[in-house]
Amino acid sequence: xLFHIPILTSLLFALLMIWVIYEYKGRRYDGYRVAHGYGxxxxxxxxxxxx
Numbered sequence: 001x002l003f004h005i006p007i008l009t010s011l012l013f014a015l016l017m018i019w020v021i022y023e024y025k026g027r028r029y030d031g032y033r034v035a036h037g038y039g040x041x042x043x044x045x046x047x048x049x050x051x
Contacts, residue, residue, distance in 0.1 A: 022028050039045065
């Protein structure tokens with residue numbers, strides 16, 4: 001095999017399936033909430049308090 005395309009394709013497919021499973025289970029990475037948290041004292045949540 002001259003190129004590693006089949007290996008790269010199967011690896012990409014595996015990563016895609018892991019991403020789909022995490023999306024389905026609701027466990028995706030949320031960068032804003034990791035940095036700022038869930039509480040009402042955080043800036044984004046203060047702006048949305050009246051909603």
